[in-house]
Amino acid sequence: MAGSSVSGGATERIGYITRVQSFSACHRLHSVDLSDEENKKVFGKCNNPNGHGHNYKVEVTVRGKIDPITGMVMNLTDLKKCIEEVIMIPLDHKNLDKDVPYFARVVSTTENLAVYIWDNMVKTLLPNLLYEIKIYETDKNIVVYRGE
Ligand SMILES: Nc1nc2c(c(=O)[nH]1)N=C([C@H](O)[C@H](O)COP(=O)(O)OP(=O)(O)OP(=O)(O)O)CN2
Numbered sequence: 001m002a003g004s005s006v007s008g009g010a011t012e013r014i015g016y017i018t019r020v021q022s023f024s025a026c027h028r029l030h031s032v033d034l035s036d037e038e039n040k041k042v043f044g045k046c047n048n049p050n051g052h053g054h055n056y057k058v059e060v061t062v063r064g065k066i067d068p069i070t071g072m073v074m075n076l077t078d079l080k081k082c083i084e085e086v087i088m089i090p091l092d093h094k095n096l097d098k099d100v101p102y103f104a105r106v107v108s109t110t111e112n113l114a115v116y117i118w119d120n121m122v123k124t125l126l127p128n129l130l131y132e133i134k135i136y137e138t139d140k141n142i143v144v145y146r147g148e
């Protein structure tokens with residue numbers, strides 16, 4: 001059968017499971033590697049010195065074998081705990097640039113936020129389980145990162 005392998009007589013099935021989490025944070029798009037004038041030119045209104053806020057929505061997807069005994073790729077309750085540690089505690093109701101040391105010198109774009117979440121999530125999950133981080137910065141601005 002396409003997309004599956006047989007081992008010891010049992011067909012191995014691969015599943016993708018996703019947990020969605022929302023959080024609120026503010027930020028300012030500003031690069032320490034650009035002058036004030038260049039920052040204004042590149043980031044426009046998003047370079048406003050006092051920042052602006054978003055209600056971010058993050059989808060965390062893991063990929064793996066569906067365990068024939070438990071019927072799970074991983075327990076979603078465990079994924080929920082990882083998301084609490086990696087997303088909610090450090091990011092929710094925070095100023096990304098001032099409260100999260102990582103963003104002191106890294107521009108808090110959604111791309112970089114996805115990388116930040118990926119790098120920390122991957123440390124808390126079993127190897128090769130994390131598949132994708134998808135962030136809705138707004139309803140219209142969506143970023144996907146897969147660790148490449
Ligand atoms: N490549 C990226 N570009 C931009 C990012 C980003 O993270 N990566 N972020 C922003 C801003 O943070 C900004 O808040 C987006 O605002 P805006 O464009 O106004 O958002 P919407 O498109 O949803 O707003 P509408 O006015 O309703 O179109 C900018 N660029």
Ligand SMILES: [Zn+2]
Nearest residue numbers: 027046052054
């Ligand atoms: Zn923004």
